[in-house]
Amino acid sequence: MNTDLYPEVLATVLLFLGLWMISSRVSWSSVPVRMVVVALFVIMNVRYVWWRLQSTMPPFVIGFESLWSWFFIGLELSATLVITWHFIVLISPSRRSPEADVAEAKLRARPEAIGVDILIPTYNEPEEILQRTIDAAVAVDYPNFRVWVLDDGARDWLKQLCLASGVAYVARTERKGFKAGNLNHALTVTSNPLVSVVDADFALEPNFLWRTAGLLDDPSVGLVQTPQYFKNPDAIQYNLFGEKAWPEAQCMFSDVMQSGRDTWDNAFCYGTGFVVKRACLEEIGGFPEQTITEDLHSTYVLLSHGYKTRFLNERLSAGFATQDIGEFVLQRARWCAGSLQCLFAEGGVLRGKRLSILDRLFFLDPVLYHVGTLWTFCLLISPAIYWWFGVSPFRSDFGHLFVVFAPRMLIGIYGFYWLTDRKTIPLVSELGRIVGIYYLVSAMAKVALNPFRQSFNITSKKLDSQRTQIYWHVMRPHLLLLAITGAGILYRYGWMQGQGFYMQDNVGLMISLTIYVAWLVFFSCLICVQRPTPNGLLDTVGAVSIGSIRATMKTLFTRMFVFR
Template sequence: MILDIPREAFWPLLALVGLLFLVKGAASDRLARVLLPAAIGLIVAHYLAWRFAATLDGPGITGLDHVFIHGFLAVELLALADGMILMLLLSRRRDNSADADRHERRLAATDPAALPAVDVFVATYNEPIEVLERTIVGALALDWPSVRVWVLDDGRRDWLRAWCARKGLGYLTRPDNRGAKAGNINAALRRTDAPFVLVLDADFVPRANFLRRTMGFFDDPRVGIVQAPHRFFNPDPMQQNLSVHRVLPDDQRLFFDVIMPARDAWNAAFCCGSNGVIRRAALAEVGGQLPTGSITEDMLLTLVLLRRGYVTRYLNETLALGLAPESTDAFFVQRARWARGAIQILYLRDGPFGPGLSLLHRLFFLPTHWLSGSLVQAAALIAPVLFMLTGIVPIANVGVPEVLMYQLPVVMGYMGALQILSRGAYHPLAAVVLSAFSAFRLLPAVLTTLIRPRGHAFRVTPKGRAAHGGGHDRLIVAGAGLLIVATTVGLVLNAVPDWRIVERAALIPVVAGWSVANAVVLLLVVVLAISRPPQRDEERFAMGDEPAAVVIGGTRRGGVLVDLSLTGALLRADGPCPARGDDRVTVEITGVPAIEASVVGLRPAGIALRFDAPDEAAREALIRRLFSEAHEPVTVAAPHESTVMVLLARLLLPAPRPA
């Protein structure tokens, strides 16, 4: 069959592959950022010329076909527009770490009394003490001469008031929860007065050097906000449920490590709700408070300040660690809020269509990602099923040659360019699976918000005990399972000549390949929708083999600390160690009071220890050691294996046991 395809059908694809290899091998990152967006623009123009000229009508196309064809085209156009906006965005990139180094040296040489005061707001609603404690202890350990930590409690909890009083913290509440998080912060702004405000979500623990690395950027009077990335010390639902920690970063890394540095280069970075320092004088120019017209008040604040000449500067460094969504339910609460808020902004005067913005800023603040992601994935999953079961075509006059010449170059070009421009942070199959997984629940939220932008309540992402849950997402499992069955039935029916529904024989190979790919994606979606409980109560942090000791039966043994958590440690003793399972020992760690522990395992890497309920002083010292210092969560180095192969293996093989 492949011998029947005209040779010219392969040339665009071969030329694209050659270009991608050439650019990937080039030493110049700037060359890639100029050449690839331009090349993708040409490929898209070539595709659209063919699409409009040859695929909207033809022999045997009915009125119902026309409805489907034009609907499918509209979704494609939205996806292509979103892709080209992203390509344009990624044509620039800014790295502010060198400036942060310079600012930090300048601040270190400045009289501490001359440095401005900072109010630290820890916004909370229903988070348990084990979540709040980490954040507050980390905030109290910030290396800055004048810091006041305020707990903004919209849960109005007496136990938290008493706990804050015992710790000497500021505790603020209000009579109602009007305006949700933005209203909570605005109430605190009226009762505090430091010239700068660091906003932290209840689960984000700042490192000690957070303010030392960020405050220097305010030397530029145009800077209204300095934003640091959201990084996490626990796996997100995709990493957890598919057990892909070794090969796949969390799903927000593409945004924070690739897209935000690009946005910053265009002065289009935005406040992300937590880990951002705000200049109070800039707020004073826009009414002294955060805008409340959207449930994503952070992005709206950026747009309001942008119109007054203030920019948000982005520093892509790990300055705080927080909790990724701990369950699929928590994941969808978070993403639905983001999607609804981004769409709500479209309807506001301060949104991207309002006055006072440049054309590029309007483009970069359009919520095209939220609009296109779920729609495109839903269309891609449903179109071949509908075609095979009814014969209604999504696109006219297409066979294998047209797919090779026009469609594959667009898909492969976009994915290949994004992989190169993201420096490998983009993983195509993982992105498609996550998009399909999200579409089942996010598409209704997107469509209802487009029709009714007002009246959507702000829902806090569950954290800690409230987020834990097992089982599976019944809606997604049922929906994906139904599509798999329908896809299989369609393939079987059209494989048997006497049962065939599709009359256009040229389309059968195309749709068959499309359907098989969809079936693989849907099977991975089903696996992703089945929750796997976390393997540990607390995540471990790598300690760089720092000196430590263990006292066993009155004998002190020196050694090194391999890793550490709030509930245990892995310690490698110097020389033979007489420890056995269930032995009681005393652990000595720098900066932490001695902790009683039990031996829970003897491993080649060392002695596995579980702490026996450390007291408050020891627990807070552990929090400072783990979160305030520059320690990273324990991760196994990614081997040289394909992400695609690891994901496909999850369909056939059990997930590996944790180390």
């Protein structure tokens, strides 16, 4: 390390020691505090990007090393833009509960409450889960509503269950449009002014309609969304024994990011636990059927017609997270494909009419987030490329990595941890993308080749599993990458005959990156070992909603060396 970098090293160490010392003593809900953290991150990011462009890049020429380095930094800049945008969005989360209090009081004072149709779309969910959902919907404390079960599976037993539960049963002869088509068919046989959609594995709280329906009195509001709250750990938590260490993957977005977007009138619907005006749906022609993420697409179309989505951050329903890693990976691939479809769809990000520039920026966010998957993929394969071909994604020494890259990474981890109220730990949250990275890249390629030729894969919610299962089709590519990378190290060491191996350009950088990638891939392989659920999904252990870095590190360290 160059001696002229020591002052910056000392400043970096003192900065993070200071942040660590005051972190538990400041109010992280304070907007000024959050602005300081965001400003610090933006400064670090600008400094990092300037350093990358000025000091780490080869000249742009037609050649493998140059093209690889510039392609890599292009994707990295896209990912950097997304994370910076997320920090800015997190500055001032909305708090709609006082508005909901006023709206509920007005609603209760009316001589007659506005009518609501509660729609429960279903295809292959088991009876025990559906019974829970139906019972909760029937028990909603509201004077004017009707429950409809929309069966796309044409199951006789479900028809009998609905009859016994006193709810309406609707089936259709064809599954055109998948979930959106199922909902649109229901709109033709229902008539109440408000429509609520609840996924078949979610149970509403009794006060759900009192807290949401009144917010729709605002003529500019077309839809009210509530957070997704899961009673059980997701596949990442469950298979790494992290139920008590970090929250499930969607907790940060559902509890925090949606509130930040809502401040800018850009929260979006995500398919369950929402109430929408029937008149708004009729105006836009029903739920869009062109994409496999009808919830996200509906938000775009409603907004283009002048109707906002409001986000009420109260836990008014509870569902089951996908606890099976095979289903988890397929679910994320479907979300990825659907988000990218919205880039091309009529009424979407690019083709939607009457959307402001700010609206388009907000709705480009999920698109760019999934494009960031390509950068993650390139990061994973970059050690293998270096060890086999001697080509590094960029050039750097340890000194500059420590004083430029490390502070930026640490403030990103530290800032995100506190700004999201300890609901996300970035290194762990990335595992949700990395474990299914090959499926995500495949989904992106399919959308790029043919945006609208995609299938809707239903997420199966298995009740129980009595034995440990290894998902080799998910694990195998990770094992192959580890083998290729390891073989590359042996090849380069043998090619150098052990002499000058550690003196090669960027070898320190690439050894560090190799260790980091191996760590991520190793845990991705562990996630593919599916734990049994002997007591069943309905009786699964609860998961924390606030995480801990210390508990997470302890859990991961234990998981590395102890097989339970």
